[in-house]
Amino acid sequence: YGTRQTGVIRSACRLGIMEGVGGGRFQPQTAITRAEAIKMAAVVHDRYLGGTGALGAGSSPWYHDFLNYALANDMIEPTDFSVYDAPATRAEMAMLFAACLPQYELTPSAQAVTPPDVTASTAHADAIYALYRAGILVGDAGTHAFRPNDSITRAEAAAIIVRTVCVEGRI
Secondary structure (H helix, E strand, C coil): CHHHHHHHHHHHHHCCCCCCCECCECCCCCECEHHHHHHHHHHHHHHHCCCCCCCCCCCCCCCHHHHHHHHHCCCCCCCCCCCCCCECEHHHHHHHHHHCCCHHHHCCCCCCCCCCCCCCCCCCHHHHHHHHHCCCCCCCCCCCCCCCCCECEHHHHHHHHHHHHCHHHCC
């Protein structure tokens, strides 16, 4: 990922939205779990509403408070996920990130691209399209493919979450 991605990893951590995995390591190529994705979305949503994002004060399992927050704020449905420690798909991540923002933050960008591998029948297509239109998602270099069913790495999640929060970083 190089220095550009190192910058977004640093930014995601400094914003308090992501953390390392312990021992001073971030493991950028490791897949993000559904629980981690829910945590990131809940923190961003809470901050947009004026909160501190400090939602997980020692709950068990660690993501319980974030999950309850996401459910209470209609960011997810109780039936959306059955396993929280499984890798999140890119489509699931898009659904969560689109749900954490107020609609005015999803204003279409004049430079938006369209993912060639997403159709109306793709899971969470509306969220994927909204994030592409807002310049938060851009897909793979050159093709703009989104790969909705693939897992998403910690580095990719960091890049997307920073563009979600920092409008100036959007494409």
